[in-house]
Amino acid sequence: MHKPPSGTHKSPSETTPGEVAKLLRGAGLRPTRQRVALAHLLFAGGDRHVTAETLHEEALARKVPVSLATVYNTLHQFTQAGLLREVAVEGAKTYFDTNTSNHYHFFCEHSGQLMDISTGAIRIEGLPEAPDGMVISRVDVLVRLVDKR
Numbered sequence: 001m002h003k004p005p006s007g008t009h010k011s012p013s014e015t016t017p018g019e020v021a022k023l024l025r026g027a028g029l030r031p032t033r034q035r036v037a038l039a040h041l042l043f044a045g046g047d048r049h050v051t052a053e054t055l056h057e058e059a060l061a062r063k064v065p066v067s068l069a070t071v072y073n074t075l076h077q078f079t080q081a082g083l084l085r086e087v088a089v090e091g092a093k094t095y096f097d098t099n100t101s102n103h104y105h106f107f108c109e110h111s112g113q114l115m116d117i118s119t120g121a122i123r124i125e126g127l128p129e130a131p132d133g134m135v136i137s138r139v140d141v142l143v144r145l146v147d148k149r
Contacts, residue, residue: 015044027081037064038074042084047099049087049114050075055096087114089142104141117143 020039021031029035041058042050050058056071075096078084085097089107095114097105104117122141130136 015040020044023083027078027083029077029081034064034066034070035074035077037062038066038071039078039083042078042096042098047097047116049095049097049105051093051095087140087142089114102138104143106143106145108145110147117141 017036017040020036020043023043024031024035024039038055038059041055041062041064042048052068052072052075055075056066056068059066059071075084079086079096082100083098085100087095087097087105089095093112097114099116103119104122106115106117107113108115124139124141127136127139
């Protein structure tokens with residue numbers, strides 16, 4: 001799987017459709033017009049967390065004619081290709097993270113905002129042995145936040 005380097009995304013004005021198409025081809029995806037447009041929205045502004053709904057709204061605001069179903073499908077294709085990391089928060093609530101490195105998250109229950117936790121702020125110890133024939137692929141940590149009262 002191809003993993004784009006974290007923190008090296010260019011600003012929207014510096015990223016060309018050709019560079020985005022090259023990123024998609026490098027991940028084994030055909031650079032269709034809609035994939036290129038959505039990838040540009042996702043990766044041109046640096047690391048970020050989006051839901052399908054927020055990316056769909058952003059696409060429509062930028063005059064990218066795309067359905068919500070296409071956004072969902074594209075986000076899942078990008079995740080399978082290693083371009084995004086899926087972060088499940090609650091049941092059907094899923095965020096997609098452009099930072100695919102191993103890292104953890106804060107989740108603000110009031111605002112729904114997902115934020116990265118500084119690398120090294122959490123240390124994981126004492127993981128159980130994986131069952132026979134299996135290996136641990138990653139450990140997800142989601143620290144839930146509420147307002148102080």
